[in-house]
Amino acid sequence: MKRFKTRWAVAALALAATIGTVACSEDAGIEISDAWGRPSPSVATAGAFFMTITNNGAEDDALVAATSPACGTVELHESFMNEEGAMAMQPVPGGEITLPAGGSVVLEPGGLHVMCIDKLQDFTEGADLELTLRFQNADDTTFDVEIREP
């Protein structure tokens, strides 16, 4: 009787593991590469994170939010040239960055960035700052952003 119970437990664990693996393989659709931020003085209260986000999945997704222990607040922003020929910055329209299926979105200087407001950690060269991205469909992903020159 005891052995019988153990067998059931093993089977349940195996089933759970299988379900877990399937869930994970769905997450593998989102790939973050080349995550970096420029070194900046502590007197600069804001910083920016740049990276390439690839959606290997079959369906469109979207980056909807981000958090980091290195920042008081994290927002999704874009820089662009306005009609005055000046460089402007604003939170992304709609509050999210669309990640088309099978495509890559590049966050880079002068364009899209993950904005770190009220820096809580120093952006010194060589530092690794933890960042978590939240997506519409895929699970959250947490990784380190390297502080360095591009």
Next chain:
Amino acid sequence: MTDTQAKPRPRSSLPVWLPVLLGILVILALFAWFVLPRLRPYQFNGTVIQSEMPSTNFTLTSADGPVSLSDYRGRLVLLYFGYTFCPDVCPTTLADVNKALDQLGNKAEDVQLIMVSVDPARDTPEKLAEYVEFFNPTFVGVTGADEDVRRVATLYNVWYEAHDEEGASGYLVDHTATLNVIDEEGHLKLLIGYGTGADAIAADLDYMLR
């Protein structure tokens, strides 16, 4: 048999003009190599200003006291407008200028970057100094009363405007992100737009300091 024993060609039959032709070719090649590149006008990466009007002097406040544009007569001044809360555009430009000065070597001593704050409400002279010196210890940051900063910006066709954001930023300041290059005699000579890159900035400054 008699053919092969034909009398040898007299030496003098080598055309006399051959060495002369070779000489001319060598001179032409040297000319093309050394002189032609100097005759071709340099192509600036920035936008050249044709006006010979001297730029208007101004005085604003740095952490070390008043700073006037005329203090730097005899050097190239890179006049930039930005603010310390700016996380993307300003650090990119300041880091690019620093890299460009690195490439210029000793000539960098003849270049002075001045950043005017377009956010005088939040940027104290001390905060500005710490900000710009992080990118290069020779950089100078200046600020002043709202109307003084506005007047200087207008002199250089710099547009800026603060706008409130729903988010945590409080407000952001959109601003012209051009480097205004003022020559040794105080003439505004060149506008280098945002995103020009360190190599291209270095090339323009190097040419102006030739």
